[in-house]
Amino acid sequence: MNPARRALLAAAASGCFASCEFRDGAPQPAGALLGTDMALGHALRDGTLPAPTEERRIGAAIVGAGIGGLSAAWQLARQGETDVAVFELEDAAGGNARHGENAVSPYPLGAHYLPLPASEAVSVRELLADLGVLAGDPHAPLPRYDERHLVHAPQERLYKDGLWHDGLLPRAGAGARAIAQIERFDALVAALKARRDGDGRRLFASPSLLAGRHADSDALAATSMDQWMRDNGFDAPLLTWHVDYACRDDFGARPAQVSAWAGLHYFACRDGVAADADPHNVLTWPEGNGHLVRRLVGWLRDRGVPPIRTGAPCIRLATARGGAVLDIYHAAERRSVRYRAARVIWAAPAFALARVWENAPPAFAALARSIDVSPWLTANLTLASLPEDAGPAPLAWDNVLFDSPALGYVVATHQRMRVAPGPTVLTYYWPLADLDPAAGRARLAAAPWQAWAAPILDELARPHPGLRRQLQRLDLWRWPHAMPRPVPGFRAAPVRAALAALDGPLLFAHSDLSGMPLFEEAHWAGVRAARRLLGGAGVSAPTPAARTGGRRPR
Numbered sequence: 001m002n003p004a005r006r007a008l009l010a011a012a013a014s015g016c017f018a019s020c021e022f023r024d025g026a027p028q029p030a031g032a033l034l035g036t037d038m039a040l041g042h043a044l045r046d047g048t049l050p051a052p053t054e055e056r057r058i059g060a061a062i063v064g065a066g067i068g069g070l071s072a073a074w075q076l077a078r079q080g081e082t083d084v085a086v087f088e089l090e091d092a093a094g095g096n097a098r099h100g101e102n103a104v105s106p107y108p109l110g111a112h113y114l115p116l117p118a119s120e121a122v123s124v125r126e127l128l129a130d131l132g133v134l135a136g137d138p139h140a141p142l143p144r145y146d147e148r149h150l151v152h153a154p155q156e157r158l159y160k161d162g163l164w165h166d167g168l169l170p171r172a173g174a175g176a177r178a179i180a181q182i183e184r185f186d187a188l189v190a191a192l193k194a195r196r197d198g199d200g201r202r203l204f205a206s207p208s209l210l211a212g213r214h215a216d217s218d219a220l221a222a223t224s225m226d227q228w229m230r231d232n233g234f235d236a237p238l239l240t241w242h243v244d245y246a247c248r249d250d251f252g253a254r255p256a257q258v259s260a261w262a263g264l265h266y267f268a269c270r271d272g273v274a275a276d277a278d279p280h281n282v283l284t285w286p287e288g289n290g291h292l293v294r295r296l297v298g299w300l301r302d303r304g305v306p307p308i309r310t311g312a313p314c315i316r317l318a319t320a321r322g323g324a325v326l327d328i329y330h331a332a333e334r335r336s337v338r339y340r341a342a343r344v345i346w347a348a349p350a351f352a353l354a355r356v357w358e359n360a361p362p363a364f365a366a367l368a369r370s371i372d373v374s375p376w377l378t379a380n381l382t383l384a385s386l387p388e389d390a391g392p393a394p395l396a397w398d399n400v401l402f403d404s405p406a407l408g409y410v411v412a413t414h415q416r417m418r419v420a421p422g423p424t425v426l427t428y429y430w431p432l433a434d435l436d437p438a439a440g441r442a443r444l445a446a447a448p449w450q451a452w453a454a455p456i457l458d459e460l461a462r463p464h465p466g467l468r469r470q471l472q473r474l475d476l477w478r479w480p481h482a483m484p485r486p487v488p489g490f491r492a493a494p495v496r497a498a499l500a501a502l503d504g505p506l507l508f509a510h511s512d513l514s515g516m517p518l519f520e521e522a523h524w525a526g527v528r529a530a531r532r533l534l535g536g537a538g539v540s541a542p543t544p545a546a547r548t549g550g551r552r553p554r
Helices: 003-013 040-048 067-078 122-131 176-194 217-221 225-231 237-251 260-268 292-304 349-356 364-368 439-444 449-461 492-499 519-535 546-548
Strands: 033-034 052-064 082-086 099-101 106-108 154-161 162-165 312-322 322-330 335-346 374-384 398-401 408-410 426-430 471-484 506-510
Touching: 040 349, 052 067, 052 176, 052 322, 067 122, 067 292, 067 519, 099 292, 106 292, 106 426, 122 519, 176 237, 176 260, 225 237, 225 260, 237 426, 312 335, 335 471, 349 364, 349 519, 364 492, 364 506, 374 439, 426 449, 426 519, 439 471, 449 471, 449 492, 506 519
Parallel strands: 033 471, 052 082, 052 335, 154 398, 335 506
Antiparallel strands: 099 106, 154 162, 312 322, 322 335, 374 426, 374 471, 398 408, 408 426
16 A cells, blocks of 8 residues: 555544644645534534524425525426525535635536436436527437537546556556456446336436336345456456446445445446537536536526525424425524425435424434435645646546545646646545545544645645645535445335335435435436426436437437
C-alpha cells in the first residue's frame, strides 16, 4: 500500500484527528469545513424546535428540494398546478446536486454529471428540453443536445503506476489474461443490457423503477457484486478495481456492500443516444448538476410556483383521510408554522420521514431506518493555475486515482472555451466506503479541517508534485447522509414496498425508493409522486413504441 493511501485510510479510521498536522512544513492554505446543516438536523432529531404559533392552509406541500422534490414541482407546474409550497431544511435547494462558487468558477459540491438519458428516461429528456439543454424534440429517436452542455474532450484519464493513462481501463501493460477478462465482462454486460422481461421492459432500465423483473435479476439483487465477480472468475486487478470504483462512484460502498444487480446496473443501464454525441458522452457543467438545479428553480419561478422556503425543516407530520398537517420550523424567523395541506409529497430521506410522521404505521419507523446511507466528503481546491503533471495523458475533465480509497477529481473549468487557462478549481471526491456508515458520520462530525486536508494534499501530491505551490484555498464539504446503499436484498426489502405503497395524503419521492442514488432515480420518484397526486396518469413505464416512435434507438 502506498503512503498516501495509508494516510487517507488512517485519517478516516483513526480517532486521533486532533493530532494530525500538515506534512513537510508546508504552509496551511485558507479553507473552510462546511456541509449540510448538522445543527438544525440534530435539533430536529432531538425534538428541541419550538411548537407552531400560527396556522396556514396550502394546496400541496413538497418536503425536500433535492432533485426528487424539484422534479415533483416541475411535473405539477407542467400540468398547471402551482399552488405548491416547497420546504427545504438546508439553506439552498439541490440536495446532493448543490454547488458552490468563488471568484474563479462555480464548482460542484456533490453530483457532477448526467449520462445521456436512457431510453426509459423520457421525462428526463422532457425536463432537459424545458431547461434548454436538449434542443428540439425530446421524444426523437436521436435527440439533439446543445453541445455546450456535453463534456469536452478529453473526458477521463487514470493515474496508475506513476503515469496518467487515457480512459479508465488502459490496455497497455494490462496483460493478456486481464484483457481477456475485460472482454468477457464487456460481453456479459452487453447481454444483460439487451435482456427484457415478458412485457418488453429492460431488466437494467434507468430509472430502475421502470425496470422489468425476472428470476435472473431477482437472483442478482439478492447477492453481492463481490460474490458475482468471484462466481464468474473475475479476479484481474485492473477489472476488479474498475468494478470497485464503479460501486464507490455511484453508491459510496464497496462491491461486498452492493448487490450484484446494482453493481451491474452501473454498466448495463446506459443506452442513451444522441444525434450529436457519442453514447459514452455525458452532460456536465462547471457547477456539476447544480446547473440543472439553478435552471429548474428559475423555471419554476417563471411558471408562478412560490419561492422555495429554505431553512425550513418539517418537524411534525400527521396524516388523515382529508389531508395532512405539517409543522414547519422557519429558521430565519426562529418560529414554527402549522400548515394544512390536501396532499404532501415527501421528497426527503425515509429516515427523516420516520422521525416526524407521528401516526405512521407501527412498523414503518424500523423499516425506514433499515436503509444504509453512505457518508461522503468532497474537497474543492482553488489553484492559481492548472495542476502540473508529467502526463503522458493530458489533463481531463475526470481524473481518477487507481490506488486510492478516494475517486479522484473533476476540473470545474474544463468546460470553458478560452485560450489562457488561468486559475481553476478541482473537486475531489472521497466516499467513506471503508467505514461503517455510522462511524463515517461520527468522523465527519468530529474531525477538524486539518485532519482531512493533510491526507488529501498528500494524495494529490503523487500525480501533481507542485500542487501545494499552486494551491490558494481548500474548502471541504461534509455529506453525513449522502446516498442510500443498494445492499444485497434491498430490491426485495419490505421498506421498498412500504415506501412505494404510500398514497392518499402522503406520497414518497426520494431515491430511497429504489436505493439507487442517481439523478434519474430521484427525478422519476418525483415525477411518479406528482402524477399520482394529479390522478395517476402516466405512472407506469412507457412502452418501447411510445418511447421511440416504433423503433428502439441503437
